[in-house]
Amino acid sequence: MNAPLLQLDSVSLSFGGLRALNNVSFQVEPGEIIGLIGPNGAGKTTLVNACSGVFKPSSGRIVFEGRDITGLPDHRVAHLGMARTFQIVQPFPRMSVLENVTAAALFGGGMHNMAQARAFAEQQLEFVGLAAQAGKPAATLSLAHRKRLELAKSLALKPRLVWLDEVNAGLNSDDLGNTLEIIRSIAARGITIVMIEHLMKVVLGVSTxxxxxxxxxxxxxxxxxxxxxxxxxxxxxxxxxxxADGERIDG
Incomplete structure (x- = not known):
């Protein structure tokens, strides 16, 4: 049997007297699309932060591709192949869309020079449907396009696992449909996905x-x-x- 891509063993995280994560254990297998759901304040984003290196767990162990990454800083976790998007989208506003993604490619994508990073960034923008906006300042993008930019930046890291933190929040029905197609296409690349999501029609539409x-x-x-x-x-x-009716999804 193949080893899991990601494994959490009794991970807990406390902030003072508040226990934000309480003995969380699960495994993620390569190729899965996992929906991570729960009430507001349940600890979903805290879990992403613990796995991606933003917070160090108070106890427990996190293993990624057979390597113990518990407590590693976020930049090292990203270099190992774990990417994430952020619920509050904050690109470098004065940089162009292409420059934002190029920076990610230079940082974590294994690019050897600027030309290579730029070419790879252009491919990611084409993939998420932002090629036409490549030269625009990131600050001028709509919410839907900023969220696509987040996806492109995460893909520029060449991840094997990507956490999507509410990438569909605030989107209209057309933009939502487009983002779902991008998520399916990311999975078709062989990238494992764990997504925080409140829209159950999205969770049930793509999650395994x-x-x-x-x-x-x-x-x-x-x-x-x-x-x-x-x-x-x-x-x-x-x-x-x-x-009463598990097939009736009203988000």
Whole structure:
């Protein structure tokens, strides 16, 4: 049996007297698209931050591709092949769209010179549908295009796993559909995805598995159709209509 791409063993994280993560354990296999859901304040972004090196766990172990990365700083984790987007999108505003992605390619994509990084960045912008905006200042982009820029920057790191932190939040239905197609295309590249998402129609539309956090603890882990009918998940997050009809998705 192949080793998991990512493994968490009893990971906890406290801020003073507040325990934000409580003995969280799970594995991520190569090629999965995992939906990470839970109420506001459940610890979802904190979990991403712990895995990506922003926060050091108080206890437990995080292993990525067989290497213990517990407590490694975020830049080293990124170099190892784990990328992430941010819920609040903050590109370098005065730099062009292309320059933003080129910087990411130079930092973590293994590029040897500026020309190589620029060419690779152009490929990522084409992939996410931003080629026409390459020369524009990042500050001029719409919300939907800034979120695509986040995706392009993460892909410029050549990740094997990417965390998507609410990349669909605030998008209209057309932009949402476009982003979902990009997510599917990222997965088709062989990149493993864990995405924080509140829109259940998105989670059920693309996820192969769902993790559910509540108050920093993992309360469910499994195939989507089973998880959304779990009484604990229904009570903690989804609401009674999911128990009555798991196919009726109203985000």
């Amino acid at each position: 598995r769902i993790l559910v956090l509540k108050s920093g603890a993992l309360i469910a882990d499994g195939e989507p159709a089973r998880v959304i009918r779990d009484p604990v998940v229904v009570e903690a997050y989804l609401g009674a209509h999911y128990a």
